[in-house]
Amino acid sequence: MRSPLYLRQLKRDLDHWIAEDLIDSDTAQAMWDEAGHSGQKHSLSASFAILGVILLGFAAMSFVAANFWGISKLIQLSLLFGTMGLSYAIGWWCLHTDRIWAGHAAILLGVALFGVNIMLIAQIYHISAHYPDGVLAWALGALLTAILIPSRPALAAAFVLACIWTGIETLEFDATFHWPFMAFWITAFITAQALAWRPGFHLSMLSFVYWLTINTGNIADLFDWEIGEIASLYAVLWLGLWAKGMVIGALRYAHADSLKRYGTALFYGAFFILLFAAPQDMGELDTTWRWTMMALTSITLILGLAAWGAKSLNRSDMIGFLGALAAIIVFPFLITYSDTDQNYIVLISWFYRGIFLAVTAWFLSHGIRQGDRFIINLSFIAFGAEILLIYMDTFDTLLNQSVFFAFGGILLIAVSLGLERLRRRLTSHDHEEAAA
């Protein structure tokens, strides 16, 4: 349902329009019905219900934190088990009587209370064993609920809790590489797909990127890789994600555009980090890295060719894709043997800054062709970041800075004039054709 405030205003407007004879009463009724029955997914009352549940969760947590010693353990346990059961019972009743969002809010409260109960029992019996296990149990409870009900808010809670769990294990308990998260993530990702829920897809992407980011240091330690080696692998991985977005876009998959955008943003990020790796000596490239790079490159290439075959990529896209992929793969090899010659390192560094700008231009043109404002804006941000990097690295005197800005300004004005001239020529050509 729409927001009650919106409906109240609409009712007033419809009455006014009927009185003014702008619309007839049948049209007004049709509009009212449409407004009343559409937008069920995002109602204001549902949002308030969910927010209210989150506050109740915090209240319960603080209640537990107050450690109510005046009550016996049995009553404490009965209270917590009882309220959790009651929440699920209310959830069932609401869902059963078609009060969908209220039902989901009550179910989410049940999930929150399950977690609070874990903490409370740990408190009552002074359990201080490996506490991320408690967070994992909570996350599993949320995931089970998300699957069985099925419940989108519970799935969102499961993703958030899983991120907390892997964060604690990785950052606080120094897990070498926290693989168990992937088992949870895959199950949650499949659930999000089954629920056909766009925010669930975003949560799965964000949680995966978060997990990979916090584990980057562990990967580096595990294989003794340098920043350049990891950044190049990530860049190929994200380019592959972008290519996958192009492939599934041809198949009309719901999240193709989002996948493409994540791929682009993350590729930019990895490539940008790669630029910082340029002046470093990466040492000998090890066998594991070579095999990993070979596997990732093969997958990315296959996806790119599939997108080309599905006509998602045109010729210039394919050239841009292959160029970017080749540049990333070659980079570590170029840097590896450069430690003896400082001039060579500087040359490579500048060469790759140029390539970054070329890739930005390609993504920009791709975004314009696809009408994707996100990729267009992202490309401008990447362009700005790269220019800022060059500026900070190169122009250290006021005179140099002045020359830099003057040159940049003249260049942009020249490009702008050229594009305007091109536009006028094309439009006048159209007019001539129309006149003929």
Place this chain on the structure above:
Amino acid sequence: MMLGLRITVIALIQCLFLGSMVYDRIQILEHGKTIVLKTTPIDPRSLFRGDYVTLRYDISQLDAHKLEGENSFDLWQKIFVAVEKRGEIWEATGLYSSWPQIIGDQIILAGRVKYDAGNSVWIKYGIDSYFVPEGKGKEIEKAIGDRMDPSRVLVQIAVSDTGKAAIKGLSLDGKLLTHETWF
């Protein structure tokens, strides 16, 4: 599956899990052997679990070279500590990476290696926090701190046959401050 049945399954599984936590502790408290450990309380605050006293036992930091068993461990590795009664207090006699042969009246405590500095190994036993009412933790610490002798605090621990430990009570100067009941 009907909605009501699905929700019942969820509630049951979650209740079973919570119940198993409670049952596990009650089993240790009821059937475990009791030992007494010397400790030093410190008072932090846990986000989820309210005020608690962090208990640092004498057996929380051990010099492996002075004890029986092994003397090099990995981070967070499971470890087994043999303790023996010396007067009123139980003290560590051995450190092992697997369940050791029990000699005489020894009791084995299971823990995890928190830090191995070579000459000293830091161990967590899952009994390192004692939850108290809000503000009470500081009171306990103050009572001990005022008389400048934290070693007068003793903790009664129940230990299961598998080495799992649970706190039974806390005493100061021989006077029982708290005693844990099942419910």
